[in-house]
Amino acid sequence: MQIANDQKDIMRVITFNVNSLRVRLPVVMECLRLHRPDALCLQETKVQDHDFPKDDFDAEGYNYVFKGEKTYNGVAVISPHEIKNVRFGLAEEPKDSSRLIKADIKGVSIVNTYVPQGAFLESKKYQYKLDWFQRLGRFFKENFEPDEPLVWVGDMNVAPNEADLWNPEGNREHVCFHEDVRKAFSNVVQLGFVDVFRKHCDQPGQYSFWDYRQRGSVERNRGWRLDHILATKPLADKSKSCFIDKQPRLGQRPSDHTPVIAEFDLG
DNA sequence: ATGGTCGGCAACCGA
Numbered sequence: 001m002q003i004a005n006d007q008k009d010i011m012r013v014i015t016f017n018v019n020s021l022r023v024r025l026p027v028v029m030e031c032l033r034l035h036r037p038d039a040l041c042l043q044e045t046k047v048q049d050h051d052f053p054k055d056d057f058d059a060e061g062y063n064y065v066f067k068g069e070k071t072y073n074g075v076a077v078i079s080p081h082e083i084k085n086v087r088f089g090l091a092e093e094p095k096d097s098s099r100l101i102k103a104d105i106k107g108v109s110i111v112n113t114y115v116p117q118g119a120f121l122e123s124k125k126y127q128y129k130l131d132w133f134q135r136l137g138r139f140f141k142e143n144f145e146p147d148e149p150l151v152w153v154g155d156m157n158v159a160p161n162e163a164d165l166w167n168p169e170g171n172r173e174h175v176c177f178h179e180d181v182r183k184a185f186s187n188v189v190q191l192g193f194v195d196v197f198r199k200h201c202d203q204p205g206q207y208s209f210w211d212y213r214q215r216g217s218v219e220r221n222r223g224w225r226l227d228h229i230l231a232t233k234p235l236a237d238k239s240k241s242c243f244i245d246k247q248p249r250l251g252q253r254p255s256d257h258t259p260v261i262a263e264f265d266l267g
Numbered sequence: 268a269t270g271g272t273c274g275g276c277a278a279c280c281g282a
Binding site for chain 2: 019020022023044046070071072117119125157211212213214215253255256
């Protein structure tokens with residue numbers, strides 16, 4: 001069965017924090033059928049490698065690369081195409097192999113990241129998050145040039161601007177919006193990335209995450225835009241659309257994140 | 268009136 005999208009110059013990329021791949025597998029399969037992405041980049045798969053649901057992707061003719069661990073984290077890239085030159089994790093220890101996959105698909109480099117959330121401002125985890133962005137910046141500088149076709153996607157755990165969360169005033173001290181973490185993120189972006197979503201949509205209130213713990217957050221759209229698709233300038237110039245998906249429910253519980261989709265015309 | 272998040276995984280931790 002041929003499941004690739006039939007336009008060979010089109011590159012469709014999706015980022016989706018699934019919060020457990022095994023629980024969300026029907027939603028992921030529906031996402032593949034609906035959008036026929038060239039690269040589906042997943043975060044928080046929460047599955048060890050020996051339990052990765054290979055058979056389900058094999059049955060649909062997809063290739064996959066993944067790195068997981070017990071209980072936490074986990075990333076994967078799913079594609080109907082050959083997945084080349086795969087690397088896991090950052091260059092130096094701790095590599096965090098279950099937070100970063102680099103792979104080449106259709107001549108485009110893809111870096112899929114699950115950035116540490118950071119807990120609270122005074123915690124060691126927050127400092128680790130700030131350092132993680134610095135280390136990621138070095139990873140990009142060592143491996144890529146700004147004129148290469150490179151897509152950086154994932155759950156960045158940062159709302160870059162006030163338009164990217166429902167209550168900026170009340171979240172100045174939040175680990176996903178504090179000025180320090182926004183600066184750490186923007187330092188990486190400034191290596192040569194364009195926010196592909198913002199290239200296509202300047203409206204506020206466009207979110208990809210709603211907190212399970214806040215009653216009615218979905219209904220009242222009290223969300224955050226934490227899941228991003230960025231591209232180096234030459235590739236971003238070729239983007240044709242970028243939008244936040246309505247997650248297929250399929251009678252299941254939805255993830256607290258929803259997919260973000262971008263399309264590039266490589267021709 | 269009460270109790271109201273998930274997921275993983277086995278008592279709580281992380282988000």
